[in-house]
Amino acid sequence: MRRPFKTLYEQDIRFWRQPSARWWYGLLLIALCAIPLVSGEFYVGELAGLFIFAIAGVGLMLLTGYTGLVSLGHSAFLGIGAYTEAILLSRGLPFYVTLPAAALVTGFAGVAIGIPTLRMSGLYLAIATLAFGSIVGTVLQKWEHVTGGFDGLPVKSPFLFGIKLDGPNGVYYMSLIGLLLVIWLALNVLRSPLGRAFVAIRDSEVSAQSMGINLALYKTISFGLSAAITGLAGGLFAHYVRHLAPDAFDVLLSIQLVTIVFVGGLGSLHGAIFGAMFMRLLPQGIALVRDDLPNWLGRMPGLEPSIFGLILVLCIMYEPMGINGRWMKVKAYFKNFPMHKASAFRRQKSYAKSERLR
Amino acid sequence: MDDAARLLQLVVNGAASGCIYGLIAFGFVLIYKATEMVNFAQGDIMMLGAFVAYSFIHQFGMNYWVGFGLAIAVTAALGFLLDAVVLRRVIGQPQFAVVMLTLGLAFIFRAGAGLAWTYDSVGFMTPFTNKTVNIGGLVLGQDNVSIIVGTLVLCGVLYLFFSRTRLGVAMQAASQNQLAAYYMGIPVRRIFSLIWAISAGVAAVAAVLLAPVSMIDVNMGFLGIKAFAAAVLGGFGSIPGAVIGGVIVGVVEQLSGYFLPPGFQDVTSNIVLLAVLILRPEGLFGKTIRKRV
Numbered sequence: 154m155r156r157p158f159k160t161l162y163e164q165d166i167r168f169w170r171q172p173s174a175r176w177w178y179g180l181l182l183i184a185l186c187a188i189p190l191v192s193g194e195f196y197v198g199e200l201a202g203l204f205i206f207a208i209a210g211v212g213l214m215l216l217t218g219y220t221g222l223v224s225l226g227h228s229a230f231l232g233i234g235a236y237t238e239a240i241l242l243s244r245g246l247p248f249y250v251t252l253p254a255a256a257l258v259t260g261f262a263g264v265a266i267g268i269p270t271l272r273m274s275g276l277y278l279a280i281a282t283l284a285f286g287s288i289v290g291t292v293l294q295k296w297e298h299v300t301g302g303f304d305g306l307p308v309k310s311p312f313l314f315g316i317k318l319d320g321p322n323g324v325y326y327m328s329l330i331g332l333l334l335v336i337w338l339a340l341n342v343l344r345s346p347l348g349r350a351f352v353a354i355r356d357s358e359v360s361a362q363s364m365g366i367n368l369a370l371y372k373t374i375s376f377g378l379s380a381a382i383t384g385l386a387g388g389l390f391a392h393y394v395r396h397l398a399p400d401a402f403d404v405l406l407s408i409q410l411v412t413i414v415f416v417g418g419l420g421s422l423h424g425a426i427f428g429a430m431f432m433r434l435l436p437q438g439i440a441l442v443r444d445d446l447p448n449w450l451g452r453m454p455g456l457e458p459s460i461f462g463l464i465l466v467l468c469i470m471y472e473p474m475g476i477n478g479r480w481m482k483v484k485a486y487f488k489n490f491p492m493h494k495a496s497a498f499r500r501q502k503s504y505a506k507s508e509r510l511r
Numbered sequence: 512m513d514d515a516a517r518l519l520q521l522v523v524n525g526a527a528s529g530c531i532y533g534l535i536a537f538g539f540v541l542i543y544k545a546t547e548m549v550n551f552a553q554g555d556i557m558m559l560g561a562f563v564a565y566s567f568i569h570q571f572g573m574n575y576w577v578g579f580g581l582a583i584a585v586t587a588a589l590g591f592l593l594d595a596v597v598l599r600r601v602i603g604q605p606q607f608a609v610v611m612l613t614l615g616l617a618f619i620f621r622a623g624a625g626l627a628w629t630y631d632s633v634g635f636m637t638p639f640t641n642k643t644v645n646i647g648g649l650v651l652g653q654d655n656v657s658i659i660v661g662t663l664v665l666c667g668v669l670y671l672f673f674s675r676t677r678l679g680v681a682m683q684a685a686s687q688n689q690l691a692a693y694y695m696g697i698p699v700r701r702i703f704s705l706i707w708a709i710s711a712g713v714a715a716v717a718a719v720l721l722a723p724v725s726m727i728d729v730n731m732g733f734l735g736i737k738a739f740a741a742a743v744l745g746g747f748g749s750i751p752g753a754v755i756g757g758v759i760v761g762v763v764e765q766l767s768g769y770f771l772p773p774g775f776q777d778v779t780s781n782i783v784l785l786a787v788l789i790l791r792p793e794g795l796f797g798k799t800i801r802k803r804v
Contacts, residue, residue: 223607225614269789276549277747279610280739281788284781287736295774404736408614415611455622455630455729462618469612470600 166344198321203433204328210413210425212382218420220375221355226286232402234259234387239308248311255388263380271372293399305398418477427476527655529761530662533754534717535738538710545686552617554735560586560715561727569635590711594704632726640723654723740784746794
């Protein structure tokens, strides 16, 4: 891990931690912009899906990784965003209104559910959001004259300044821009007092409160922001799938979103991206090896969720910092090459950590 | 059949399914009180218990009561091992890590049950299937009555266990104050594993009691989500509260299926859950406690 010599307090809150990072990310951006020119439609579509899940992952990372609140109902926000986008577009509103509206509506939904539930400890929040997700899923199924019920809802193609943004390439560039925007927003939030307050709440609610942080207010902001970003991802997701079906937004999707955050690595935006890569690549990987597996395993109906579950369990038990943490360790190993210390990353176990109030 | 009798029947049916929610919630609360972990896999442990019972009673052709006892023992052993092998390693990690861990375990259990048994729905004969009992002119299914009676008996047994036996009192002590329990010479770690075993055993009882009214399949564990409503309604730290909460949720669910348009029945438990969290987060029997710094 690079630890630059710090001479200024501003170094801690600079947008670019190291000046050279600018060039590397610039190169990555140019490469990403060029991919649709050289690659087949299938890969472009898959990458667009990855970007959309990365957006949702960044949204959830702000909540879970930085504020320390876990939500098991984020599929509901993805669904609200997607349906808002599709319904507003079908009412004839222009695309540049509908997509921000999808994010805003979802953000308000997040605040509305956050205000009553965030007063409680983290555990209750997980249960409450699980219930909320399941209620929204049922509403999407049963509110037929708005959502189309089980028949689903077709999504109209978006137009921007007279250009039809359709097909994998259109969705790809939309999602890429959305992802860049969200990462830029998240980085700036995290270096502002707002983001610092989030981290303080995560590390200790009691000490955050005694430093003058209004817990309910900041938790609600975090939840609303996270919901709004997930809603934006939902709006893009509507264009990605082009036909919305209510059963896509179930508990399993929520758990997948949380898995992105956990497997990627809590408390880092890189982790959200890594997690989204893992989440989108694993099904492809399974599909590749499926035919070579023995029949009882390869044809198993629940193969994919069970592998997700297994990786989640192994990750929490053996690498709680996720893919990003592993990456940091590998980097540190090569950086300090002959002087590597096994204890450099030893986790501090806090046996006495208790959320019990007595 | 007149309206009052119909209503009474609905209440009995609701109370029966509510007892199942209550028993699953019982497992959550027991583990939560002792170890501060919430076991999101409780519903899936119940599912495993159901399949184990199916193996003993249907596949091996054992007597119902023998199979019942063996299923409880096997599932309890599984609960013990789960704590000793997996959950003990994550002590000290944040609470939501345990939430995710148990969710992951739930997926593995589902796949494991699908591989070991089947992905289809199965069932087995019980002495209570398709029989009725006549109480004062009211005709009720023996299956529902057996669930209610079984729950009452189990609650009585567990009450006696926790209040009268050495082990039960040790468990209470360990969940009230770990450190003090250690000082008193209580093997807290083994006690915690035993608590997991009891809660898995209770889940197995719920599964076997449920068998006459519901088929067994790998997705049975989703009942666990409804059981959260029961646990929260009861205050998430109160064992009698969990069972009473379960009965309330079950009855409300049946009545809403009768009086409200279709579709509401599925979400009733979730709406109850959110309403309780919003209006009375400490539940019916909980206490609010604030942290002192």
